[in-house]
Amino acid sequence: xxxxxxxxxxxxxxxxxxxxxxxxxxxxxxxxxxxxxxxxxxxxxxxxxxxxxxxxxxxxxxxxxxxxxxxxxxxxxxxxxxxxxxxxxxxxxxxxxxxxxxxxxxxxxxxxxxxxxxxxxxxxxxxxxxxxxxxxxxxxxxxxxxxxxxxxxxxxxxxxxxxxxxxxxxxxxxxxxxxxxxxxxxxxxxxxxxxxxxxxxxxxxxxxxxxxxxxxxxxxxxxxxxxxxxxxxxxxxxxxxxxxxxxxxxxxxxxxxxxxxxxxxxxxxxxxxxxxxxxxxxxxxxxxxxxxxxxxxxxxxxxxxxxxxxxxxxxxxxxxxxxxxxxxxxxxxxxxxxxxxxxxxxxxxxxxxxxxxxxxxxxxxxxx
Numbered sequence: 001x002x003x004x005x006x007x008x009x010x011x012x013x014x015x016x017x018x019x020x021x022x023x024x025x026x027x028x029x030x031x032x033x034x035x036x037x038x039x040x041x042x043x044x045x046x047x048x049x050x051x052x053x054x055x056x057x058x059x060x061x062x063x064x065x066x067x068x069x070x071x072x073x074x075x076x077x078x079x080x081x082x083x084x085x086x087x088x089x090x091x092x093x094x095x096x097x098x099x100x101x102x103x104x105x106x107x108x109x110x111x112x113x114x115x116x117x118x119x120x121x122x123x124x125x126x127x128x129x130x131x132x133x134x135x136x137x138x139x140x141x142x143x144x145x146x147x148x149x150x151x152x153x154x155x156x157x158x159x160x161x162x163x164x165x166x167x168x169x170x171x172x173x174x175x176x177x178x179x180x181x182x183x184x185x186x187x188x189x190x191x192x193x194x195x196x197x198x199x200x201x202x203x204x205x206x207x208x209x210x211x212x213x214x215x216x217x218x219x220x221x222x223x224x225x226x227x228x229x230x231x232x233x234x235x236x237x238x239x240x241x242x243x244x245x246x247x248x249x250x251x252x253x254x255x256x257x258x259x260x261x262x263x264x265x266x267x268x269x270x271x272x273x274x275x276x277x278x279x280x281x282x283x284x285x286x287x288x289x290x291x292x293x294x295x296x297x298x299x300x301x302x303x304x305x306x307x308x309x310x311x312x313x314x315x316x317x318x319x320x321x322x323x324x325x326x327x328x329x330x331x332x333x334x335x336x337x338x339x340x341x342x343x344x345x346x347x348x349x350x351x352x353x354x355x356x357x358x359x360x361x362x363x364x365x366x367x368x
Contacts, residue, residue, distance in 0.1 A: 001368050003027060004276050004312075006039040007286035008299035009047045010319060013351035016040035016047050017054060022352045023284060023317060026359030031367040037280065039271045041299045043187040044263025045132020046089040049078050052130075055270040056080045063118045065091045065111035066146075068135050069103060073111065077119045084124035086115040088246050092134035094205070102207030104137040105160040105216065109249050113146025113173075120180055129253060130263055131186040131245040135206050137199055138162075139192060139220045140252020147256075148172030151226065162219045168227040174256060182258040184250055185266045187297040189241035192251045193221055198244025206247060220248065228255055264302040274306055282366055283307035283314040286355075290336050291322035304332035315366065317358055319351070337362050 005027070007019045014022065017040045024036040042051040053060060058080035065075045068091070075090035089095075091111025112129070119127045136142065138159045145155035151168040154161040191197050199208060199217045208216060224238045237243060237254040244250060254260070268274065277283055285303040287294065294300045300316055307314035316328070316336040328336050339354040342361070 001031065001282065002035045002037070002280045004037045004039060004280040004283045006041050006273060006283065006303050007317070008041050008043070010286070010288040010351060010355070011046070012288065013319070014355070016042055016051050018352065019286060019355060022355040023286065023359040026356035027363045029356070030360045030363040034363070034367060037276055039273055039276060041285070041303060042130065042263060042267050043132060043297070043299050044130035044185040044266070046087070046093050046095065048087040048130030048132070048185070048263065048267070049076055049085055049090070051267055052085045052270055053078050055267065061118065061122055063115065065114045066108070067111060068092045068096060068107040068109075075111065075115055077115065077122055079122055079124065082123070082125040084119035084122060084127045085130065086119055086127065087130040088112045088115070088134060088249050089130070089132050091115060092136045092246055092249065094133045094135055097135045099207065102135050104135065104158070104203065104206040104208045104247070105212070106158040107136040107138065107206070108142035108156050108158050109134070109136045109138050109140055109247070109252065110142035110146045110156045112249055113143035116143070116182075117147055117176065120177065125179065126181040126183065128183045128185050128266060129258070131184055131188065131242070131249050131253070132263070134246035134249065136249070137203060137206050137208060137216060137247040139223050139248035140250070140255070141223060143249055143252040144170065144173050144256070147176045159216055159219045162223050165222055165226045170227065170255060177256055182253060182256055184242060184245070184253045184258045184260045185263040186242050186245045186250060186260065187263050187302070188245035188250070189297065190244035191240065192238040192243040192248055193217055193224065198247055201244070202247070262302070264299055268302065268306060273303070274310065277306050277310035277312055280312055283312050284317060285314060286317040288318060289320045289322060290316050290318035291320075292327070294323070295331060300333070301331055308332040315362065317355065317362060319354070
């Protein structure tokens with residue numbers, strides 16, 4: 001039996017690569033004759049560069065970045081020919097700041113701009129920026145500042161510093177990227193502003209209190225007007241899908257001329273996932289919580305769609321399964337299995353052991 005293992009990260013416990021290997025090893029423990037193909041996945045968020053490195057090999061260049069609040073944090077640029085891959089989560093990811101310590105009014109995306117600059121300095125002519133979760137809410141101001149943009153306020157100190165902004169010069173940042181194709185790889189379709197914008201929809205995860213949502217949204221609105229204008233036509237980048245990704249990192253990339261593509265699609269293409277699915281008898285994917293947020297724009301949903309196109313069954317392994325059979329079938333998933341349903345101590349105390357044990361159990365059902 002040929003099994004393709006293509007999970008997302010299990011956020012907070014396992015990277016996509018660790019999850020894929022735990023599933024493959026558990027499956028092989030029950031069915032040693034099975035042929036397992038491992039293809040870790042990402043939607044552009046945390047782990048994007050690691051997943052692309054596993055798919056493409058390439059050269060990793062280590063860089064040191066400004067953190068979202070203070071100090072520095074390590075990052076990496078993946079070079080594959082004239083194309084570079086970077087990941088915004090390395091500079092602004094939620095894993096960098098404990099929830100109790102988050103300060104979304106001061107947190108900056110400056111380190112993301114440093115990643116893009118490092119890619120350009122390394123000779124890249126095409127830069128794919130994976131954009132996912134983050135603790136910043138600055139509308140991409142820090143990113144632009146790191147690339148040379150200036151204003152009559154400090155662009156590198158978070159949204160609180162945008163008070164009174166009226167003049168912005170993006171020309172130096174655009175000149176810095178002259179001749180470079182910029183691509184935002186994300187499955188986040190959230191806009192920058194308004195009722196469905198980044199502050200309202202995801203601000204609480206970054207530490208934005210309910211009584212500050214409107215004020216921060218107004219600051220970002222003033223930033224948009226100063227940066228690109230007030231007419232509906234000029235403001236289109238702020239309304240574009242993905243502009244609000246990672247607290248507005250998406251907007252910062254869009255005003256520099258970036259195009260947007262699905263993060264999962266980029267990884268699936270690099271991994272040749274569609275062809276691998278056709279060559280397999282079963283596709284296995286997974287994530288930490290398989291719930292209603294998995295209905296669209298998630299790794300699980302995307303992998304299930306690829307499996308469906310290849311006419312192969314797809315099953316999900318997760319720490320928790322919170323959808324019913326009817327809903328999962330609508331997503332193209334045949335069955336879903338949860339580590340939480342295992343009663344043994346290893347399953348509840350060790351994420352790797354739990355996923356290994358679950359895969360071994362599922363293999364008994366699906367192996368020939």
